[in-house]
Amino acid sequence: MKEIKTLDSTVVYQNKWMTVREDKIERASGAEGIFGVVEKPDFVVILPIENGCVHLVQQYRYAVEQRLWELPQGAWEDNPNADPLELAAGELREETGLIASNMQYVGFQYLAYGYSTQGYHIYLASDFKHTATQLDAEEEGLVSKSFSLSEFEAMILSGEIKDATSVNAYGLAKLKGLI
Template sequence: MYKTLSSTETYKNPWIRVREDIIERPSGEQGLYGVVEKNDFAAIIAVDNGQIHLVEQYRYPIAQPTLEIPMGGWTDQPDADPMQLALGELREETGYQADKIEKIGFHHVDNGTSTQGCHIFLASQLHFVGQQLDNEEEGLIACQIPLEVFEQKIISGEITDACTIACYGLAKLKGLL
């Protein structure tokens, strides 16, 4: 069993907290562990009529735009109900409302360094009600592409977002797509 001997917060802002822990391993050996604490979020695979709804947005850390499924969290409501979060993020980012939505899973995003988890939803029976982007989503573009094209973009390396690929893979393995 790993034991935390001490924990020091080294950085904090509204989206992230970083701490440095001194740990004791089961062998008794001590070590250092850096932990990134981030709130869980929702990711939505929104599919209707053979089309998947995606968003393209600039990702500052990698200095380029990426094509992803809609996803996000609410810093002002860190304990928001995951279903409500999924419905809200889908509407905010794509402008679509889902008449049918189901939770299909959960995964940890980077369990080697982060506490953050992702609630995965499959949404369908969509109708447009209007985008409601917030300031952090400036320049976000919503689009729809055929599932076959989406899969080719994953295979070719054009889509590189790990969460998008993992969520889609889970839905596919469960026979939902």
């Protein structure tokens, strides 16, 4: 049984990356309210680890007006139903120029299920062939660099890495004994 009944749903904003809707709801008690929901396609995040080092990317993030380090990640807006493994391999090559011979699935997490439908698949990548990057226009200025795992952990602890998805993906893989 649903705890909440949707009475009405209105799209209040939409572009090629997201839809924002406002839902009028009724709770089990009969009380009415609203929820704002951001609909975005699921994405992937990749932990590319080689010889005790992790490959990170840094790009300008407009919403917070900063260049920040994070794990390679992304979605294909033109193909939102792409196979997550294919998407992970594609994003890894686009952003870092790495082609992984081994892609191990770590798990699925939601980004922020309090207001968004978006989730992400996590992959641990290894055994690389190095090629050139293939950046999209939105990734202008993106750079890739390798850090030792101890440097990466220190960057998390110091707050230099602020991307919750990157921290979570690493933590889940480490807790599962994959790192």
